[in-house]
Amino acid sequence: MAIPSLDELDLLHSHICTAVGDPKRIQILYALYEQPRNVSALVEALATPQPTISRHLTVLRDRSIVVAKREGQSVIYSLSTPQIIEILDAMRQILRDSLDHKSNLLANEDSSEAITGETITV
Amino acid sequence: MAIPSLDELDLLHSHICTAVGDPKRIQILYALYEQPRNVSALVEALATPQPTISRHLTVLRDRSIVVAKREGQSVIYSLSTPQIIEILDAMRQILRDSLDHKSNLLANEDSSEAITGETITV
DNA sequence: TGGATATATTCGGATATGCGAATAAGCAAA
DNA sequence: TTTGCTTATTCGCATATCCGAATATATCCA
Numbered sequence: 001m002a003i004p005s006l007d008e009l010d011l012l013h014s015h016i017c018t019a020v021g022d023p024k025r026i027q028i029l030y031a032l033y034e035q036p037r038n039v040s041a042l043v044e045a046l047a048t049p050q051p052t053i054s055r056h057l058t059v060l061r062d063r064s065i066v067v068a069k070r071e072g073q074s075v076i077y078s079l080s081t082p083q084i085i086e087i088l089d090a091m092r093q094i095l096r097d098s099l100d101h102k103s104n105l106l107a108n109e110d111s112s113e114a115i116t117g118e119t120i121t122v
Numbered sequence: 123m124a125i126p127s128l129d130e131l132d133l134l135h136s137h138i139c140t141a142v143g144d145p146k147r148i149q150i151l152y153a154l155y156e157q158p159r160n161v162s163a164l165v166e167a168l169a170t171p172q173p174t175i176s177r178h179l180t181v182l183r184d185r186s187i188v189v190a191k192r193e194g195q196s197v198i199y200s201l202s203t204p205q206i207i208e209i210l211d212a213m214r215q216i217l218r219d220s221l222d223h224k225s226n227l228l229a230n231e232d233s234s235e236a237i238t239g240e241t242i243t244v
Numbered sequence: 245t246g247g248a249t250a251t252a253t254t255c256g257g258a259t260a261t262g263c264g265a266a267t268a269a270g271c272a273a274a
Numbered sequence: 275t276t277t278g279c280t281t282a283t284t285c286g287c288a289t290a291t292c293c294g295a296a297t298a299t300a301t302c303c304a
Contacts, residue, residue, distance in 0.1 A: 009217075010145040010148055010149065011145055012217055012221075013145070013148055013210070013213060013214055013217055014143050014144055014145045014148060016213045016214075016216060016217050017139060017140075017142045017143035017144075017148070017213060018139070018140060018143035018291095020139045021136050021139035021140035021143045022136055022139075022291090022292085023132040023133055023135070023136045024292095026132055026135055026136060026139070027132065038250080038251090039250070039251055039252090040249095040250065040251085049293085049294070049295090050250085050251075050252090051251090051252080051253080051254095051293085051294075051295080051296090052292085052293065052294080053251095054251060054252055054253080055252085055253085055292085055293085057251095057252095058252075058253090063220070064216075064219075064220030065216070065220075070251095070300090070301085072250090072301065072302070073248095073249060073250045073251080073300075073301045073302060074249095074250065074251085074301095075250080075251060075252095080216075080219075080220070081216060081219070083212065083215075083216060084216065086212070087209055087212050087213060087216075088135070090205065090208070090209050090212075091135060091138045091139060091209060092135055093205075094138060094186075094187070094202075094203060094205060094206065094209075095131075095134055095135055095138050097186075097202075097203065098185070098186030098187075098202070099134075140261095144261090144262080146262095160280080160281090161280070161281055161282090162279095162280070162281085171263085171264070171265090172280085172281075172282090173263085173264075173265080173266090173281090173282080173283080173284095174262085174263065174264080175281095176281060176282055176283080177262080177263085177282085177283085178262095179281095179282095180282080180283090192270090192271085192281095194271070194272070194280090195270080195271050195272065195278095195279060195280045195281080196271095196279095196280065196281085197270095197280080197281060197282095
């Protein structure tokens with residue numbers, strides 16, 4: 001059987017997935033893709049309390065999605081690999097497709113109307 | 123500022139991510155990539171109670187990651203797009219890289235020894 | 245060393261998630 | 275309709291996650 005078993009690897013795999021499954025962490029990753037930043041810069045950019053940012057960074061760092069480099073008093077965070085952004089973009093593409101699909105379904109179900117005027121644009 | 127705000131889109135985005143952030147759902151997706159299956163086939167392939175499988179399928183279906191098609195008494199599930207498997211594979215690649223990196227770190231920290239003999243292979 | 249700045253961690257409570265067991269609901273054939 | 279097969283949903287509980295607030299740790303500089 002080619003289906004992988006529920007072993008530790010799958011758990012690690014899910015850890016990677018859940019790490020990028022939090023809205024604030026998504027924002028952090030896009031912010032770091034734009035440029036490496038220290039914690040304070042992220043706090044300001046995301047308008048989020050510093051402990052919250054640090055906790056999310058800890059999650060991302062534990063899963064090796066970001067790396068931290070101390071520079072004096074600051075700790076500069078950056079993406080371990082820009083690949084993660086490609087992954088997020090691919091997911092966002094799937095999201096866009098599914099939204100299109102859903103609005104088509106709505107249009108079909110409500111057959112008395114034309115295609116729903118409000119098309120969500122990602 | 124190019125950083126996206128924490129709006130509904132980010133929430134939807136995180137829904138996609140968290141949907142694939144469960145080990146059993148990862149297995150389900152790989153099983154459906156291999157071939158479309160009904161619930162019973164997934165129950166057998168993953169050796170998991172049927173309600174558990176159905177609940178996970180509901181999550182995946184709600185997020186438009188899988189689609190369901192009724193065929194008589196059965197409901198055949200299949201991937202909405204094989205792209206999701208590319209995404210999972212890309213994540214697994216990142217996981218492999220990070221595992222390599224961690225074992226390198228271990229090797230460096232324990233500088234009295236050579237490279238750790240046990241290299242995890244994904 | 246002492247103070248200021250930057251980052252990390254802990255604690256407690258609210259919310260969310262996953263699971264097993266039981267049950268409900270949908271479909272087909274007699 | 276009744277029976278049997280398949281899938282979906284509900285319930286209760288255990289666990290995990292998130293957040294805000296407070297605190298601890300780390301670094302630099304005077």
